[in-house]
Amino acid sequence: MLAAGAAVGAPLPQGEGRQVAVFVALCDNEHQGIAPVPPAIGRGDDLRGNLYWGCDEALPRVVRRAAGWQAPRVVEAYDDQHPEVLQAVVSTRKDKSATLTIFAYRGECLPACLRDFEAALVSGRYALVAYLGHNGLMDTELPEPAENAERAADAMVLCCMSREYFEPRLHRLRSRPMLMTQQYMYPAGAVMLAAIETWLRAPGDVGAIRKAAGQAYAANQRISLRAAVGVFADLLK
Numbered sequence: 001m002l003a004a005g006a007a008v009g010a011p012l013p014q015g016e017g018r019q020v021a022v023f024v025a026l027c028d029n030e031h032q033g034i035a036p037v038p039p040a041i042g043r044g045d046d047l048r049g050n051l052y053w054g055c056d057e058a059l060p061r062v063v064r065r066a067a068g069w070q071a072p073r074v075v076e077a078y079d080d081q082h083p084e085v086l087q088a089v090v091s092t093r094k095d096k097s098a099t100l101t102i103f104a105y106r107g108e109c110l111p112a113c114l115r116d117f118e119a120a121l122v123s124g125r126y127a128l129v130a131y132l133g134h135n136g137l138m139d140t141e142l143p144e145p146a147e148n149a150e151r152a153a154d155a156m157v158l159c160c161m162s163r164e165y166f167e168p169r170l171h172r173l174r175s176r177p178m179l180m181t182q183q184y185m186y187p188a189g190a191v192m193l194a195a196i197e198t199w200l201r202a203p204g205d206v207g208a209i210r211k212a213a214g215q216a217y218a219a220n221q222r223i224s225l226r227a228a229v230g231v232f233a234d235l236l237k
Contacts, residue, residue, distance in 0.1 A: 015092040015099025018127040020196055022059060022100065023117040025133035026086070027051040028107020033139040044107020047086055052133055052187070053104050057220065059132060059189030060089045060102055066193060068094055084109035098200050110136040118145050121152040121175045128178070128199055130156035132187045137165040148174045154203070156180075156195055158187040163233040179209050182233040188220040206235040 028044025029036045036042065041051040048054045055061065063069050072091040084105050092099045105113035110133065117131045138160070152175035157166045163180035170177050179195045194216035198209045214229030221228065 015090060015101075016096040017093060017098040018200070019125060020098055020100045020128045020130070020200075021120050021126045022102045022130040022132055022192060022196075023105065023113050023120070024052050024059065024102060025105045025110040025113040025131075025136065026053055026107040027134065028110070031108035032110060032134045032136070034134050045086065047104060050107075052189075053087075057188050057190065059192050062189035062193050063089070063091050063100065063102070068197070069100070070094055084112045093200075100196065110134065111140050111142060114142060118169065118173060121155060121170075121173050122148050122150070123153075126153045127203075128154045128156070128196065129175075130158065130179075130192060130196070131166075132158045132189075132192055135159040135161060135165055145169055145172050147172050150174065151176075154178045154199065156192070156199075156209075158185075158192050158195075160184040163235075176204070177235055178204075178206055179213055180233045180235065181231055183231045185217070185231045186221070188217065190220055191216045210234065 026044045027037060027042050027050055029042035031044055037051055040049050041055060043050065052058050053060060060072065064072055069091045072089045075088040075090060085103055086106060087104045089102045090099065114136055117129060120126055120129045152173045155170050155175040155177050156179040161181060161184065163182050167177060167180060178199055191213050194212040195209050198212040202208050210229060210232045213232050214225060217231060218225045218228035
């Protein structure tokens with residue numbers, strides 16, 4: 001099993017600017033308590049076809065198309081020592097203001113992904129750390145994280161009902177939630193990237209981040225902006 005924080009400490013290409021990490025647990029029909037998706041996109045060890053990694057709306061694909069980011073670098077140095085991490089994708093902003101690292105975890109290793117997400121928050125390496133995937137806390141009980149004495153990185157959690165399940169854990173870690181959900185939802189890559197880019201422009205402005213996420217979700221799901229914004233928790237309350 002991958003030790004907490006192992007992916008955080010693994011060698012990666014060094015980028016410039018503020019460091020942002022996104023931990024992605026691949027969609028997995030067999031090992032996750034999800035409403036089943038078509039088999040072609042629900043195999044938790046298939047990077048090419050997976051709903052959260054290989055599809056057009058997955059975050060790595062969205063970053064590759066984004067105008068403000070350099071062409072991503074693919075890192076596959078984890079296969080021997082850390083089999084839970086299938087791949088990492090690294091992209092730096094064209095203005096060198098930030099570098100984004102996206103980790104792909106096997107779907108069956110979702111608990112390890114969550115543990116490493118929390119370890120990254122307190123590692124001191126990142127300014128912002130996010131999780132994207134199925135809400136594994138609905139299915140699995142993880143040990144309470146140790147209370148952290150220092151302020152941790154900012155956090156975003158893009159999965160169903162994330163505020164209810166993740167907010168108490170983030171408070172113990174002294175991490176500021178920047179984006180959380182209050183409804184069931186699909187964690188589209190465009191939503192995550194819009195939230196990250198807004199955070200880069202306006203760190204701490206949870207209202208602006210929520211609005212940007214809502215706009216991206218409205219476009220992705222073809223629903224009204226009001227309905228889309230309502231998916232995301234109002235962190236000012």
